Amino acid sequence: MKAKSKAYDYMNWREIEGILYSDIDYPYNVLGPRETKKGLLIQVFRPDAVNSYVILEEDKVKVEMELMDDAGYFACLIPKTKMQKYKVLSVYEDKSEYLDYDPYEFKIELDEREVSSFNNGINYEVYNLLGAHPDEVDGVKGTRFAVWAPFAMRVSVVGDFNNWDGRSHMMQKHYDSGIFYLFIPGVKPGDIYKFEVLKKGNNPILKSDPYGFESELRPDNASIVSDIDKFKWTDSKWIKSREKAYDKYKEDALAKPISIYEVHLGSWRKTEDDEFLNYRDIAPLLADYVKDMGYTHIELMPIMEHPLDQSWGYQVTGYYAPTKRYGTPEDFMYFMNYMHNEGIGVILDWVPAHFPRDSYGMSEFDGSCLYEHEDPRQGTHPDWGTLIYNYGRPEVSNFLIANALFWAEVYHADGIRMDAVASMLYLDYGKSDGQWVANMYGGNENLDAIEFIKHLNSIMHKRNKGVFMIAEESTAWSNITTDLEEDGMGFDFKWNMGWMNDTLRYMQTDPYFRHEHYGELLFSMVYAYSEKFMLVLSHDEVVHGKKSLVEKMPGSFEDKLKNLKAMLGFYYTHPGKKLLFMGQEFAQSNEWWEGRELDWFSLDIDYNKQIQKYVKDLNSLYTNEKSLYELDEYSEGFEWINNISADESIIVFTRNGVDPYDRLLVVCNFDTIARENYKIGVPYDGGYKEIFNSDAKVYGGEGFVNGRIKKSKVDECDGRRDSIRIKVPALGISIFRYVPPKK
Known part of the structure; x- marks a missing residue:
């Protein structure tokens, strides 16, 4: 017809x-x-x-x-x-x-309340509004697309389904919000797509979806339509226990052990063909290892989609997409679910400080500087060659805040570690005079970034009880972990970069000269309670010519191992939560390189196996001895016994639990000279039983240990009435538990 x-x-x-x-x-x-x-x-x-x-x-x-x-x-x-x-x-x-x-x-409409809250920066689930969502309209299946591009002349959805022809599926603009939207029948999960954005001047550019849930494997970079609502989670017991502990956790000031294994998934293990393992394949291997080693959490270096392997994930192009290198979104959900069911918390590394210039990403997204600042003095990092988010634009801060919540709420992350916080806080970070613009008060503080961080920490804690917010902040900015109500930034923890730098600098010094650097061992306790700290020995310290931890140590290889054990013993007994990068737990000699898996073959060598056993036992000691974590943020949890023996390179201190008699006496000797009958003051009269010694033969030592309980005598030392005499191994650590005298 x-x-x-x-x-x-x-x-x-x-x-x-x-x-x-x-x-x-x-x-x-x-x-x-x-x-x-x-x-x-x-x-x-x-x-x-x-x-x-x-x-x-x-x-x-x-x-x-x-x-x-x-x-x-x-x-x-x-x-x-x-x-x-x-x-x-x-x-x-x-x-x-x-x-x-x-x-x-199919003339769909946007929810005006969702749109308005997005434009005001408070749509905490904006990823349900924007992006690509499989849907059904009037009984017809397809995909609903939406993208924020207020300054674009036209936006189209392109993909294999229309031969990448931008004329076929032009989107409708919601003028009040700058959002373009369209429902396309027949487009289904697995289909690849991009947005063709027509800039002013009639120059079309292809952009990946900033809110895309899945991306192609590099070097391809199209977004993939993905239905992420089908996975059946079985970790409710874990989540409920985390939430239940939250109130007590906050009242008790983080009084529980946290020992984190920092992992780069692509190089922790690989297949026999040197290919990446799938998230599902990694999960049981990693969980078994982490449980055996006694870690409480893992921290994953960024798993958000990124173009270059060598960036380790720190130059993100797909903030809402787990990287395709290791599988699909559902595969990553399986990984997270598996970890929780094995009793392991998962912290995700997250990068809101900058983003790369890749043309298919967010750079000049709609022809304007939409996500970044237009003024390069505000919008670029000279040292990194990346772009800085415009945190003062509500839609941009909403993009990032919703993203952090997305990983906590959709993927059940137990913590978010915020990368490069210092670069966000300071307008002049990494910049010379003339390369930055002062704030309205003439200062170098980034007021928009400060407000963004406070907003995020506030809403994260309100919506997700028990999820940690961790700051990698490398300066002395105050009140990073102070509550928002007390004008703090609201983080739960701050990486203690000062302790890491001072300790590594001290340990790399030849023992003959360490007496000149004795203060570097002590300085961390001057500010230890100014923040809630996490001690870190992270990936940044074992790359780019910095050497692995064991190779940083001075002396013969035997001395290197002793130094490493002494440092790790000090690390586990010092106040603060713990984070150790993979490979260092078994003294891998090679620097870490993302292109190969860890040197697991080295565990056929006795000393590597012994160091691994050493770290495993330290984890066990740390997680089972309340005095090592119970009063972590209170000065009552630590007491110096001896911090004036610079010539001997020895320090002595106690770690204290809530119970006044729950005390561990820690003796660290960073000299190459062993002490046979070394006298130290003790806090109480009674017995002191050695429960850990780095020189034990099981750890490859010479067995210079204290086999019997040392009973105190009234013999003044270190300003104490009572003292004991002990063996102190060279380049070693000894830990004693206080045993009260029998009545």
């Missing part, structure tokens, strides 16, 4: 011209069905088609459309026909045919 049409009289040719030139941002006004006095007018744009037909589902008739413009613009006016679903059959010059629903017959 061929319609006798007068469609021409009902067509708005001024607006149709915008369709033909593909520079229109309101295609709903022109394309799709429209009821008229004479019947149903249907207009479609099928670029390069020679014929098109409308197939009405309810009336079950096929109507030939008129070719109104050779570019592929068709229309038909069907008399006495009501609004109903239809498909369009298009025929091309090569005789190929394409049959599908017309996307413009």
